[in-house]
Amino acid sequence: MHMQNFSRYSHSVSAVQANAYNNSEMNSETLLASSILIFPIVFVLVLIGYRRYKARVLRVQIAALEKLWQLSPSKEFF
Secondary structure (H helix, E strand, O other), rough: OOOHHHHHHHHHHHHHHHHHHHHHHHHHHHHHHHHHHHHHHHHHHHHHHEEEEHHHHHHHHHHHHHHHHHHHHHHOOO
């Protein structure tokens, strides 16, 4: 009877070890799948942010040039 209890416990230990291996494998697969989904989304958001930044810089430069153009005397050089 004592031997039977030991085999029952060793079976449950091996089941826990196998379950832990499956969980770590599943966690790495989940991490990979999350990375595959998140990377393009982050890339697109960064691209949109960069384009908005460049547009804002261009608007500020255009506003500064228009202000200079309105302040300068209107002379024709041709």
